[in-house]
Amino acid sequence: MYLKYLLVLVYYVALIASDHEVAETYKQRRDVLLGRERGMRLGSDVILDPYEEIVNKQLMKNKKEEMAGYVSGAETFPPGHSFTEVKEDIEKSKVYKFIRKMPKGGLLHLHDFALTSVEWLVLYATYLPHCYLCQHQDHHYHRFVFSASKPINNKECVWSLVADERRNFTDGTKAFDDMLIKSILFGNSKIVSSRGNTSQIWQYFEEYFFSVTGLLLYNPVFPLYVYEGLKELWQDNIQHFEIRASLQQTYSLSGRHSSPRTVLQQYLQGIRRFQELHCHLCRVQLIICLHRSLPAAVIKRKLYEAAHLQRMYPGLVAGFDLVGHEDGGRSLLSFMPELKGSRLPFFFHAGETNWQGTATDENLIDAVLLKAKRIGHGYAILKHPAILEEAQMNQIPIEVCPISNQILGLLDDLRNHPASSLIASNFPIVVSSDDPATWNSTGLSHDLYVIFMAVAGVHDDLRLLKKLAQNSIRFSSLSIFEKEKLQDDWISKWRIFIENEAKSLCINNTQLEMDF
């Protein structure tokens, strides 16, 4: 009789023990899998020192607090909405403020005509003498030009001096300038009205460039435009700049246009002034780019010219790219006759599309086969497992520009950005801002914020941000020697930043000090 009870007891004990064992094994297996995935993430190989650990702890506390409201749905998640609608919300974030202060290394994908804030252009350039404005009542678009005499009116344009328009504006000078700024910026209404139709969006987008070129390409403006742009980016704590430069001709009051070499000289004027006044260790490089709509003969000639300019200014000219709406233009493959002879390093825009199997989508194949040093956007890369493998193996980084992709209609909610998968599998990426001035952003902080909060996961921490800064140096076009100098400079800036952050935290927070 007792034996029966004893047997039942032994059975239950064995059952509980086996259950416990199962649970243990499950937890272990889960941890292994989870650990394997965590170890595959971009930044997982970064080791933080004790100061960085303190700073990271606070950063993640802020991130988690902010995310809690978003994940629960209690608060609107800014990267889920168009940047033009949520810019101010982002700027209130503690995480954003931290990122803004962080030394970021390089900004490697940035277009020449969206370098400097529209506000500066309006407040400086339109105040110069001889600045004419064209207003078209129907389309509300603006063109500017500096001219010794009044340009001739036509159906499209009625020209007047900006100074006269400003004086006669009923609501006053500030309202006039604000109106000008608003009319130039690529605003939300244009994005909403053409949702998902990238051809339509690109038409509006190119309007921005038509508006600003008349202002910034004026000889007395251009070097200052370059200087001011670099200064604004430097204020966002960026140390190195690679600018996609179209080398469009600058012009004088009499309408005489400069040669590409003169434009390079004007770049150098702006760069030197910036280096002297703000950052003598900062470096600037140009990636000469041509619009993909240009005729083949022009492309061939300009490529030859670009190669010549690179030989003349080897430290300044880094390589070559083709720009413009990729879906609307010629494919890289179709440029093969022009490209194949060139020895210029390539930095191609490729796969900036959400179509699959089209010529634009296949540009990714040619970018890799043409041994591009980096790929601009590469938005379609997840649809190309073989290219993904090739690019990872050969460490061809993707220049990820999340806000640009959103504004130019590829996706709405940035949580769906393909870079989330690239971050999860330690793919070499650099974060860039493409055309920040166009949508009233500056530098890299907004893009890094959306990467950190929406494209990366809730557990990604300071190690990801540090890795992205390191990548931006590693994948820059500088010579090895210059790269080392940039790295040293960045490391010293990073140390100061981290120590200051840690100290201010320790002063404000004894708990953190004790932990340390």
Add this chain to the structure above:
Amino acid sequence: MYLKYLLVLVYYVALIASDHEVAETYKQRRDVLLGRERGMRLGSDVILDPYEEIVNKQLMKNKKEEMAGYVSGAETFPPGHSFTEVKEDIEKSKVYKFIRKMPKGGLLHLHDFALTSVEWLVLYATYLPHCYLCQHQDHHYHRFVFSASKPINNKECVWSLVADERRNFTDGTKAFDDMLIKSILFGNSKIVSSRGNTSQIWQYFEEYFFSVTGLLLYNPVFPLYVYEGLKELWQDNIQHFEIRASLQQTYSLSGRHSSPRTVLQQYLQGIRRFQELHCHLCRVQLIICLHRSLPAAVIKRKLYEAAHLQRMYPGLVAGFDLVGHEDGGRSLLSFMPELKGSRLPFFFHAGETNWQGTATDENLIDAVLLKAKRIGHGYAILKHPAILEEAQMNQIPIEVCPISNQILGLLDDLRNHPASSLIASNFPIVVSSDDPATWNSTGLSHDLYVIFMAVAGVHDDLRLLKKLAQNSIRFSSLSIFEKEKLQDDWISKWRIFIENEAKSLCINNTQLEMDF
């Protein structure tokens, strides 16, 4: 002197030859890479017979014609916009019409209360006697109940007989019924107003279920509801159905509630009627599911009950799942104490989120570790390279429900759906429609259309569609014997479909006939 010219000539000939060779090599390398990618795509292993080739040719002609307008931006691309806005545009497409006619195999992820069109519910069920309607003037929501006596009013609800309301409706019977249908459906205004906030969207979404359950769970309605739903799906050319069944209690006029076993019997009534009248070879299986908000003790008891029901109805009950808003509910890991003892096959919803690193996102890990037979949605899987590998290795398919993901706020433009990457890498997927009746869809055709036009690439053809049908049979929960029978039935239907299509094309188009 001549020697000099000769040397120059030889040099240029050599240059042209080497250029030619370079071009050849480039093209070869490009074709290899492109071919490798094409060979990695889902459906690339399908071989088409001559009849299928004819049909495919016409299908791709139609697809390319339709895509041309979309890619150029001349026409609005329907899958780039909310399904509720573009349903009618989709239905005009020749590609859609083809897909609608296609024998599709199985529909494996489909919820019980969104099985049958709302139109049928309103036009049939609300016309039965004793049907009461609750109207709340502020929130415009509706509840229905069948009751022998008038239910008691409260702050939320003022009850009245549907028959009376219909008779008194000023705009007539049809307008009244249309109003009822519209008020039940999960409409566009609700989706727009809560854009990107899935918690908010799910609140509206669950309103739908509160509206319909009073109608469909009425004893005289339920078997007919099941019959009618299966008939509608069968009219969409689906042969096998796996329904996520909550087994909620049905009720009588006196308010008496039925046991789960009785509910299963009612299912069987509906199924048998459907088999007898329409398709004796069609099969239906139930995946019993519980709401993730239920208390642990209830889950445990219900799991035990589900296992019991599976033993009683082994051909009908296929397994178990947890449902409800995944982001808003408990994680799979937290259910471990209840789940670990169960021997039921699991078909978990997992990773139906665009957050990364949250408990919902990590549900994917537990779904794989708990050896789920299939994973519902798996929307977050691209952010999990290790899970992706495990699932591919063990051939755990993802039930992809693109329109559901769009409507429930995970993404806007379906070109960004993660399944595009899964299709590109031959990951095992099945396409499903989740809750089609909720958004006025039927069966699988709309979802297959968006997969074919937006999630897949422009070159994906009949082979992808055939593969998806084959996958839906291969990954069904049927026994090997039943699976073979289903497959034979599908093959014969597929042959008839293809032959009919090919013949009608050959009659209409002598060119195609000549090609054949």
